[in-house]
Amino acid sequence: MRRQPLLAVGGARAATVLWELGYGGRVVLLGAAEHPPYERPPLSKGYLLGDDPFEKALVHPLGWYAEHDVDLRLGVTATGLDTDAHVLTTSAGDLTYERLLLATGAEPRVLDVAEEADVPVAYLRTLEDSDRLRAAFGDGKRIAVVGGGWIGLEVAAAARTAGSDVTVFEMEDLPLLRVLGPTVAEVIADLHREHGVDLRLGTEVTVQDLEGADLVVAGIGVRPRVDLAHDGGLDVDDGVLVDSRLRTSVPSVLAVGDIANHAHPRLGRRIRVEHWDTAIKQGKVAAHNLAGGDEEYEEMPYFFTDQYDLGMEYVGRASAEDEVVVHGSLEDREFRAYWLSDGDVVAAMHVNDWDASDVIKEAVESGELPDEEA
Incomplete structure (x- = not known):
């Protein structure tokens, strides 16, 4: 058989x-x-x-x-x-x-400076990792998050929701800068600041930065x-x-x-x-x-996130250098964003606009910017 x-x-x-x-x-x-x-x-x-x-x-x-x-x-x-x-x-x-x-x-990349610090260090990849984080959160707990990517920011949001004091360390000038570019990345940064997260941007974390934390969460990517x-x-x-x-x-x-x-x-x-x-x-x-078929995999990348009162979906693959066109309100955090390369839509996302799920997917499928009121 x-x-x-x-x-x-x-x-x-x-x-x-x-x-x-x-x-x-x-x-x-x-x-x-x-x-x-x-x-x-x-x-x-x-x-x-x-x-x-x-x-x-x-x-x-x-x-x-x-x-x-x-x-x-x-x-x-x-x-x-x-x-x-x-x-x-x-x-x-x-x-x-x-x-x-x-x-x-994949497995999480090890953050050497966190391992050197005299504080507990956690990663998030498994059920047991999530259980450990949840048990560590609470009123007055000091949580240091190293890495301002999707995982780091979601952990920061969960920790703040549980009442923890949260500091996020990110080497880039904005969280998610390479993924979203400065216009949209600033929206994410403002969201976390408004919820009391201490964002330390454009800085490389040191052992001294981590001293006094109840837990350090390392979110600096993974290795296949x-x-x-x-x-x-x-x-x-x-x-x-x-x-x-x-x-x-x-x-x-x-x-x-x-x-x-x-x-x-x-x-x-x-x-x-x-x-x-x-x-x-x-x-x-x-x-x-x-089973003997001959199918190609043609789907475009997709992901979503929920942080505080912000929910979003993203389709496609863009770079920080691509032009971004925004329809809606960045200030109210309800908008659609489209990334263009050589005039073609290569990625799109919506924030708190759940009627737009099919719209952004179609934009990436067709490569064409929807005719919407900005």
Whole structure:
């Protein structure tokens, strides 16, 4: 019987689609954690805030896997890969496969200065990480966040909502400057200042800066987990190199999610996207190709965030140098923003304008700026 070992949340979505397709082979889903596969956005949003139960983050309840002929093996770590022999070595023994999907994700970059400081240091990647942060927040607790990216800012918002004193250290002149550019990044900075966050911008954090904190949260990005890919002789360069159909340099092995450095057919270049939505959607396309299909992955990157009373969605891929056109009110924090490169819309977002979800997606799909009243 054919076997399709899968890994992580992208693997869980692929397993779902394989079942929906009526795939007749055996599907094995491996996970190093003891929990069933879950989606990570709640770990820095609703779950971290205490608003949502963990069960809401599960891809499926535990019983779903056995009921749908998916061999779910929790607490099992993949330790080696022989792509010639089609053998995956794991902590629970060797596993042979016909086709393999790698969705090994990423791990937080270690902040050396935080590790050197005589204060507790935390990262946010797992359920246990989120539990630790939530337990550390509270009235009067001093939380230092190093890194003004999406994770750092969401943690800062959750900590302030819980009553903690929060300081954010960011090397750029504004949080999210490289992603949003100065016009929109200033809106995010003002939002946090209004909620009492001490933003230390354009500065490199020191050990002395962190002294006296009850907890330091390091949010300086992640590294793709590519040891298994290296072991299997796959081509690796800022992630695992995959083609437009998510196939690695060894056609029987596919890769999705944080590790996939993907030849995007519409963008005409490689991108590696570290967002939950991409892992899920790539997992679905990979499932079709694992089952013998020949689909390209053409979706544009998407993510969302909720911070205080601000909610937003973002589609596409822009740089800080791209022109930004804003429709709506930056001051009221209800607007749509469009990033243009050579006159084409390459990214778009809305802030607190939920009627605009389809509008911004269509703008990026077509490359055309909507005819809206600014």
